[in-house]
Amino acid sequence: QKEVEQNSGPLSVPEGAIASLNCTYSDRGSQSFFWYRQYSGKSPELIMSIYSNGDKEDGRFTAQLNKASQYVSLLIRDSQPSDSATYLCAVYRGSQGNLIFGKGTKLSVKP
């Protein structure tokens, strides 16, 4: 089992729709969870962090964490073509002391 798993996509949604990105992780001791956006040819940009169970909203973005199910998700409301990018899920493992990244989900928002 991979440590952090994401559907590689591509996930295609029409402009204005909700994009739902999912991530599962294997280490129950994981403490912190992050979503990064990476445009082609650019470095990852932190867009959301979440540390406790439940939802966290920031503008059009909502991160959801369920530690019992070892599941993290990112919802993007009113998706825009500028949201087209690869979204990386990252999990901090206290036992190892580093971030582990999923391979990313490529999102395409069609006008």
Add this chain to the structure above:
Amino acid sequence: KAGVTQTPRYLIKTRGQQVTLSCSPISGHRSVSWYQQTPGQGLQFLFEYFSETQRNKGNFPGRFSGRQFSNSRSEMNVSTLELGDSALYLCASSSDRANEQFFGPGTRLTVL
């Protein structure tokens, strides 16, 4: 606040050579982590430095090394370059490793 800076942005080297990459973290951040990103393997952790000490190391050969200076700037070195070392090398800074990490623009290394 200025972001994370990395130099150089692009490098072309030949097999067997060595290379040094530099990273300046966000002011006040003492933790610097290095990652290698390739299309096949994704983002892989190399090592993390905090207050001039390597606190954690990923599963990379000893040809990959690093250090951190008293001003928190960090360098990583790759010796005896191999074709498979071609990648985007990213550094990320944070106030501490469990906290949010902010990436620099990366150094694109091509080994011929």
